[in-house]
Amino acid sequence: MVPSAKKYTLKFVTKEKFREDIYNFYFSTINDQLIIWLPGQYLQLSLPHDADERGTSRFFTIASAPTEKKIMLTIKEGESSFKKVLFALTPGETVNAFGPMGKFVLDGD
Numbered sequence: 184m185v186p187s188a189k190k191y192t193l194k195f196v197t198k199e200k201f202r203e204d205i206y207n208f209y210f211s212t213i214n215d216q217l218i219i220w221l222p223g224q225y226l227q228l229s230l231p232h233d234a235d236e237r238g239t240s241r242f243f244t245i246a247s248a249p250t251e252k253k254i255m256l257t258i259k260e261g262e263s264s265f266k267k268v269l270f271a272l273t274p275g276e277t278v279n280a281f282g283p284m285g286k287f288v289l290d291g292d
């Protein structure tokens with residue numbers, strides 16, 4: 184069964200360079216919230232800020248396995264105000280997330 188989407192607050196843990204302008208971002212839940220997702224699903228991240236015309240949220244595929252504790256998102260650098268705020272996050276800062284979403288997952292068979 185595909186898990187239903189909910190609002191979460193995620194704590195930014197760290198980011199590491201994957202290659203060139205691509206970084207792996209790691210987030211944890213707060214208050215021991217449990218996020219259940221299936222491989223192939225994605226989240227909407229929202230970063231309230233004085234945004235450019237492209238807005239305050241983006242979708243990102245969850246790149247970590249559902250068995251891992253931290254949420255890893257693999258994200259390309261960009262010039263939007265959203266990406267500038269995202270890439271300036273410091274450990275412990277929180278972001279708003281909604282998900283998991285997406286039905287492009289393996290079925291039970």
Ligand SMILES: Cc1cc2nc3c(=O)[nH]c(=O)nc-3n(C[C@H](O)[C@H](O)[C@H](O)COP(=O)(O)OP(=O)(O)OC[C@H]3O[C@@H](n4cnc5c(N)ncnc54)[C@H](O)[C@@H]3O)c2cc1C
Nearest residue numbers: 225236237241242243244257258259260261262263265266
């Ligand atoms: C289901 C789903 C999953 C996704 N998963 C990932 C993921 O895992 N990793 C990832 O990095 N991204 C992912 N994306 C894409 C992500 O949501 C962002 O759109 C992407 O990272 C680019 O963000 P951005 O803020 O740099 O550019 P955006 O604002 O999203 O725009 C995308 C591109 O369009 C052009 N553009 C748009 N508006 C303008 C403008 N006003 N002026 C000039 N150029 C403009 C730019 O070239 C820009 O790079 C996913 C999207 C979807 C729908």
